[in-house]
Amino acid sequence: MSAFEGLNRIADVTGIQLDAGLADESADFRVTLGLDAYSGASSTSSEGTPARADGVLEIFS
Amino acid sequence: MTLTSAQAALELDETLAATHEQLWQRLGDCGTWWTGAERVQAMSEARQAFECNLCKERSEALTPMMVSGEHDSVSDLSAEAIDLVHRLSTDPGRLSKEWASKVIESITEEAYVELATVVCVQYVIDSFNRCLDLPLRDLPDAKAGVPSRVRPDGVGDVGAWVSQTVDKSLANVSRAASLVPDTEILWREVVQSHYSRGPQFADLVWDRGLSRPQVELLASTVSALNECFY
Numbered sequence: 001m002s003a004f005e006g007l008n009r010i011a012d013v014t015g016i017q018l019d020a021g022l023a024d025e026s027a028d029f030r031v032t033l034g035l036d037a038y039s040g041a042s043s044t045s046s047e048g049t050p051a052r053a054d055g056v057l058e059i060f061s
Numbered sequence: 062m063t064l065t066s067a068q069a070a071l072e073l074d075e076t077l078a079a080t081h082e083q084l085w086q087r088l089g090d091c092g093t094w095w096t097g098a099e100r101v102q103a104m105s106e107a108r109q110a111f112e113c114n115l116c117k118e119r120s121e122a123l124t125p126m127m128v129s130g131e132h133d134s135v136s137d138l139s140a141e142a143i144d145l146v147h148r149l150s151t152d153p154g155r156l157s158k159e160w161a162s163k164v165i166e167s168i169t170e171e172a173y174v175e176l177a178t179v180v181c182v183q184y185v186i187d188s189f190n191r192c193l194d195l196p197l198r199d200l201p202d203a204k205a206g207v208p209s210r211v212r213p214d215g216v217g218d219v220g221a222w223v224s225q226t227v228d229k230s231l232a233n234v235s236r237a238a239s240l241v242p243d244t245e246i247l248w249r250e251v252v253q254s255h256y257s258r259g260p261q262f263a264d265l266v267w268d269r270g271l272s273r274p275q276v277e278l279l280a281s282t283v284s285a286l287n288e289c290f291y
Binding site for chain 2: 001002003004005006007008009010011012013014015016017018019022035038039040041042043044045055056057060
């Protein structure tokens with residue numbers, strides 16, 4: 001849990017964008033879960049196209 | 062398992078405890094943009110943020126910028142640096158590009174990233190202790206030295222609020238602190254020790270106390286509570 005508290009903070013304070021693969025991977029459930037309403041959503045310019053990656057590393061391509 | 066003492070908790074994983082200790086002491090090193098004394102002052106502010114009335118009032122407001130005032134601070138850092146440390150500690154999900162730009166204009170983007178990274182490493186270690194109901198560590202000794210103020214090569218605009226390495230070999234979050242490589246090392250080490258562990262990050266099956274899906278469920282829960290979009 002503590003690692004994710006730190007990861008959340010480094011992502012939020014630097015305003016990183018979603019990786020292209022992550023934008024695609026999450027495009028459908030971000031809408032369902034209402035994640036696009038989070039303040040940090042404005043940092044990402046691409047909404048992505050719903051798709052499933054072949055592996056963990058592909059998500060972060 | 063019930064943990065009844067700090068010693069019992071640390072004995073759970075001696076390697077992790079040793080990693081925490083050496084990272085903690087290195088947080089007090091002279092940085093690239095901040096002195097050791099300034100970094101330790103920032104760590105003191107990160108803890109003070111939880112006692113700060115302004116932070117408390119802002120956390121309860123519809124938007125944090127609706128509430129003006131001064132932080133209850135304990136250091137000689139600039140108001141902008143203190144605001145960075147306090148807001149990053151207590152309300153990270155509602156930071157904005159406009160706010161970050163103002164802080165960066167005051168302290169430079171390199172100093173912004175270094176201070177934020179110090180606080181994030183500290184947050185991992187402090188929250189680990191809080192989760193296990195252990196006492197927080199004493200702040201590290203501030204080491205002597207003069208910041209070199211050297212900006213690394215190969216960094217630029219990759220769409221984030223701050224410059225990062227243009228070489229995207231891994232996730233964007235893994236290059237978040239690449240503007241300050243000497244401090245980024247601490248960040249990478251703490252994340253590796255708690256979570257990613259090198260090539261294991263690519264594996265969907267982990268042979269650990271928690272399975273990969275269980276770990277990712279924890280990650281999702283923490284991120285949802287913090288309203289972290291990434």
